[in-house]
Amino acid sequence: GSGADNDLYINQAIVFIEDAIQYRSINHRVDSQSLWLYRWYYSKTCQWILSLTITVILALAFIEEPSSLTVTSDVRYRLPAWNPPCGLTESIELLCFLVFVVDVAVKSYLIGWKEFWKNKWLMAYILTLIVSLTDWIVSLSFFCKESVRIRRILRPFFLLQNSSMMKKTLKSINSTLPEMASVLLLLAVHLCLFTMFAMLLFARTKDNQQDKEWVVYFRNLPDSLTSLLVLLTTANNPDVMIPAYSKNRAYSIFFILFTVLGNLFLMNLLTAIIYNQFRGYLLKSVQSSLFRRRLGIRAAFEVLSSLKETPASAQQSCVSVGALLQVLQRVEMDSRCKQAIMRSLKMCSCDQLSAAQFQKLFEELDKDAIKQHPPSPEYQSHFMQKMQFTFGHPYFGYLGNVVALANIISICVVLVIDADKQPSERDDFFLGAINCFFILYYLLEMLLKILAMGLKRYLSYPSNRFDGLLTVILLILEIATFAVYGFPHPGWRPELMGLLSLWDMVRLVNMFIVFRFLRIIPNMKFMALVVTTLLDLVKNLRAFAGILVVVFYAFAITGIMLFKGAVVPLGNTSFNFLIQTFSIKKVVVLYFKEKKVISWCSAHFQAEVIYCLLYILSVHLICRWAKIYFVAWWLISSVIWVNLFVALLLENFIHKWDRRCHRESLSDIEYQRTVELMFRDVLEEPTEEELMEKLHQHPHLQLCR
């Protein structure tokens, strides 16, 4: 009936507006049941469960069998890690898989059969789930004793497929691959030609004293190739040329040519190419988000305009204010935006809204939230007003910075004086007394500021929140110290009591004081700019970071599988001998040095890799797989990812810089900046035709006109 129809339209409008707010695609089923399912699927609870499941399945690696969840990384000292009994991690895994099965089923149903076949990500999702479940069954039937577990390598896929940003980013990276491949090919040609030159140049001679270069670096083709590849990472830079250079200075020309061509030109060319490809990346992505938002709003308008209550006589389609109010009340959105829209809707004199008016209403969503700090309390007493003026003045903040600096310097001085003292000679009195005084000042500063600004206004500034939190922590630590060890006095050097020794407490306090010193950042203009750029970058980088986690995870798991069993604790002496061996350092150095991005994840698996290599070298068997693994690792993590990062940073920073020049004057107002806002001046609004064309292509929505 017409009432049911109206209900459906209202529901559709609600979902479309929510899609617009979240920048989601509107290409999903739009019948009543599906809409209910859709809202349920995208509800906070459901999405939170999904994220939790992904986190859990990724985190399983830390407790699964070749676990390295030990305090020390040294195989000689560490206790055997706890290995969960067979079936524990497997049952958690099964639970996760079940959640993923539900997820894929709901997703597939919601986008509809036709769209499903076009969606390669969903197909890959299903395939991954099938493979994982099969592998799981195999694993259980071997009682967890099987050696290869494919499903572990596949796990990061679940993280990948859940984020539309990551999928988009991956697509962008994919499109730069041909150019990157060309440069890498060029790099390979460069490497091969120079390897041949090197082998001809540093050939074996009759004099054994003279061919050190040949013996150490260019003994055969794989050795030469490795030497030059490592030179490309600059890890063995002076070493590799020293024997030849001390024979004849002219040999350095070869190495200089190689380094300049390879490192300076070709490597930076890679940066240039990636930057060139990524120049429009951010803008394009923000532009498509804007299109999705406008499309969602427009779709909501179209369905609302089909409501029966609308007078059919009107030439242009339009929406009644009442219907929109009804929709708005049920839409889940930021309460500030909702109130602003309601307010402007009420102020609007007309009863019907045209498409343009409708869009204009929702432009509130794109606007900066200008932060209003609550007002300071108004004191009656003249003395209090004077106090308020004094301690609310910026100079009081500057004084606080100066005191913090003085504290830092005093800590620094004590550290320098105490540097070489035995722990038993150390006198904690001086530092204790100083810190006690400074912390009292910080407390006083905080209280006076609260007095001057009022608690609400004080807390509305992020810098004050940071300050206050640290002051409270410091106060608690100091009180705890005094409670356990009494007040400081000369020769104040008590023994360990309770959890931490006095010295550890003092160190902890000092660290917090150093950390608190960061409050000076917003006071320095350039620093503030840099820090906000970096924070923006972190926001924009989430997708990249996600892809990095995917790559790290896959590499770590592959490494564990490849080098399993190679981790054999060696005796103390031979271990030290090997540590000193030069050649091992080179391989490890290739692995560590150039991997400028050390994530916690990888750090976790490092020890294994070192010991594996030690073992491998100790039996004089150089593992080809290890070499290939490390070269691939270097290429992906160091060369490609770092360049991508540089490209993004350039893009972000240059936009930010340009903007800074534009609105120098507005800098007092604090904006809650988002990527979308950064590009607002450059973005193009989609035209009405584009929107309507897209709407007519909707697979499930039949528009009346």
Next chain:
Amino acid sequence: GSGADNDLYINQAIVFIEDAIQYRSINHRVDSQSLWLYRWYYSKTCQWILSLTITVILALAFIEEPSSLTVTSDVRYRLPAWNPPCGLTESIELLCFLVFVVDVAVKSYLIGWKEFWKNKWLMAYILTLIVSLTDWIVSLSFFCKESVRIRRILRPFFLLQNSSMMKKTLKSINSTLPEMASVLLLLAVHLCLFTMFAMLLFARTKDNQQDKEWVVYFRNLPDSLTSLLVLLTTANNPDVMIPAYSKNRAYSIFFILFTVLGNLFLMNLLTAIIYNQFRGYLLKSVQSSLFRRRLGIRAAFEVLSSLKETPASAQQSCVSVGALLQVLQRVEMDSRCKQAIMRSLKMCSCDQLSAAQFQKLFEELDKDAIKQHPPSPEYQSHFMQKMQFTFGHPYFGYLGNVVALANIISICVVLVIDADKQPSERDDFFLGAINCFFILYYLLEMLLKILAMGLKRYLSYPSNRFDGLLTVILLILEIATFAVYGFPHPGWRPELMGLLSLWDMVRLVNMFIVFRFLRIIPNMKFMALVVTTLLDLVKNLRAFAGILVVVFYAFAITGIMLFKGAVVPLGNTSFNFLIQTFSIKKVVVLYFKEKKVISWCSAHFQAEVIYCLLYILSVHLICRWAKIYFVAWWLISSVIWVNLFVALLLENFIHKWDRRCHRESLSDIEYQRTVELMFRDVLEEPTEEELMEKLHQHPHLQLCR
């Protein structure tokens, strides 16, 4: 008289046009004598003498007293370098100074008294000369035994002041300094805060086994600062965290945070800032060159229009064709351009030229020289025509590439087989025979191509010239080998005869063959693009390279002066012991590794520095000056210069890439590309008003109207 006036005007026009061609400023004296002096000063001979003088005075460092012009760099083996007697280098220096005195006098006279006072470069030039001459006199009066020679550090200034491009670049770099300084300050704050954290975190404990981290890296404030600074260069990346990491994995978080913030964010921020500042640099510089050219032409027009023969009645000023022809015949310029201008001048029907026509005539200067290859010879015989078709076809070139590849592969195979053989076991027959065959093929290929294309057309392609030259060299080497050692036969292993052993000859031939393989580059599209970008870059980079030479030279001379006397050859054993010492490696590594730009110049002075440090460490005296010297070196050569280079590369590459997309279709025509042409589409023509305003500001030229 009027005739003398006319002569002066003609001379002025000639000089202005020459200024325009060379992109020189026209702000110099314009009376007859000055013009003669000006043309003499900018004549090829004079400029060549000046360049030679600069080269000579810079090259003096290689033979002056602490000279390192020896074959080996190893102080244990090398013979004492030849030290020139006192007075030899000094007299050469004096000659150079005299040339510079003449240079500065002429330059100062030519720009005039008023301008002289505004020109800081000229003042600095005079000051440098005075200081140098004083130092020279002091030096001679001490009979070359004085310890400090300031004039050596000042030498690179002579190179700097002689190049307008370098001066301009320096100005650009100067304008980015404030931003760079901000980031460096941020880096310093980052370093200091983390140093304090580190000292608190890795403090001395009671257990001696446990505080390895403290002993090796964080013993006191300077040590900690150095450790973290070196970590910022990634030189000690895994080592510095290993002791702490094997104690507790969580310590890695500290190092990861430090590396990510410092290396990934702040260092790349520096790249972003420098790129942002340099984005318009090339364009701006080309734009100002264009302005100088247009201004020179316009000035020539103005002086020619003041000639008495011009009818005064004309409302607009104009120039007679005859006068212009007279000027053109005496102007020194590229003959192709001159002919083109003459031709279009003769084709022009009118007798008088307006300013616009005049400018248009000289636009020939900006045009690409489209290279016309001479035609192939036309053969009568049918057989010869077929031959010509076959061997002139691109496929024949591809066949040549395939053969070259086969040759490379064969050499590679022989190298791999022979890798571990003793020199006495080696049989040179196989390689000799193969190379003989291939070189014959190369000769045949060259001859057939010459037959098909004719010698002139063959030589007009750069790839053929490269090919032909290498083929001729290979042929000569091969003939020489056969002449000395006879034809190859199994067991062909003769003893050394003459200058080079057979093995050396074969190696030399092989190297040339590998080098010849580079002829494939133009056949691969992307490679060709990259290579032309790199060649363009090299052209644009001359100014940067010059500044780099200046910095290198100053650092090298300072290093020699600072570490003089520290170079003491140590006994063999202690030397080896020290080489193995870890701590020395770290300092040297800081010096070498990150200095990704190793120029020949620095390589020349490296050995000294190593031995200096060895000596310094061996007497347990860490030289603070050395540390400061190396940190300054790292900052300037590695951080700032490399970032400048990346910025330029990005700028160049992105322009090139955009252009490639524009004129994909025109790629068959070979252009002689210059920087000016690269930007032609973007350049703005200066307006008539701007030109005339600038002309009226000329300090020496009084225009009639």
